[in-house]
Amino acid sequence: MKIIVDTSRCVGAGQCVLTEPALFDQSEDDGTIIVLNETPEGELVEKAREAAHVCPGQALSLEE
């Protein structure tokens, strides 16, 4: 799986960070998404799916 991010759609809500801090972080300046691990494996795969599902800007998509 690969995490694809469209930062222009990111609204800085931090839902990805709340879902899985091992995969996502936020920029200190404007709160936009920082992906820490683009190719999650194991348990993190499900977390990446959940993050994409709750993302309010629909900025996250997954290449399965």
Added chain:
Amino acid sequence: MTTAEKHEFPMARTCPFAPPPAYEEIREEEPVSRVRLPDGGWAWVVSRHEDVRTVLNDRRFSADRQHPDFPALVEGEAASRRPDEERFLIAMDPPEHGPARKAVLGEFTVRRLEALRPRIQEIVDERIDMLLAGPQPGDLVDALSLPVPSLVICEMLGVPYADHEFFQENTVKVIKQSTPPEERWAAMGAIQGYMADLIAEKEKNPPDDLLGRQIVTLRANGTYRRTALTSMGLLLLVAGHETTANMISLSTLAFLRNPEQLAMIKADPSRTLSAVEEMLRYFTIIDVATARLCVEDVEVGGQLIRAGEGVLALGYSANRDPRAFENPDELDIERGARHHVAFGFGPHQCLGQNLARMELQIVFDTLFRRVPTLEQAMDIDELPFKDDANIYGLYQLPVTW
């Protein structure tokens, strides 16, 4: 006449724990349909979870509440619009919205808010001390629900908490549907003037609080304007206390009436965050805040909506849509309700949502641990619910322990 054109909007809740009964009828029979507004105009209501998310995340729907055609949810609203006045963040569209939101987003990142946790815990403990030291029954709204988020947002912004009665009274006037338009604008003007004076004072020697830091940053990049910061400060102050306060009261009541759910978080506080999500979904207190104006023809849920038409994306209906949530009318703190739209969706999704989550989590963990015998002291039929306000909640919640 279509099914829903019989309906007038806003619709009242008839049960404090359920959406207006017509929501279900609309959602099942004609999910994108027409309703009458208080000024005699009409708007589309969008009631299914998927369609609500579509509307709120599509730029063809404008949030500009000052636009003459924007759907008016209280009488006299359209006439009192001032299109040239400074817009609140929630009323901005691109390209104005993105930079304005990003300018303050850094203050609301998950990490930044985590640093506030110890102070929020301290505030919650102090207020519970005061509740326990007071007479029984005590009013939870006065003792805890309102002061906690008010103190937190005041400290964050750098607003003196000593002035809370002034801005809370005026906030209530602004959000009450029955406030006459002139009185609403006077109340709005009063808190606006208050915020402008406060910011003018901070300009002289910007302190290390949110407003002070904004002055420094915006001056440095040459975009500082007092009127813009006033509008931002006011929005954060009002949205920061009234919403969370109502969620604290309503959720506490719901916990007290669902002891088996309460027992689950008492047994394992790691469940509280998921309980918070469920309470947000279950009550959806800002249901009417997600109005939009269609600015380009667009099809939603099989219905063509034309440019110039008003749209109400019903968050509460979305949050009780069985297509998105199994047994949606059941309160289930373990359901994992994170895809709810209680904070809205899309570019305008609530800026303070993670602050609200943290406050609610700390309040419930602390309140039920420290006051395990808490009970409601007024009959449910007598409790003063805010049926007349644009933000749902409780005026009072008498409790004993």
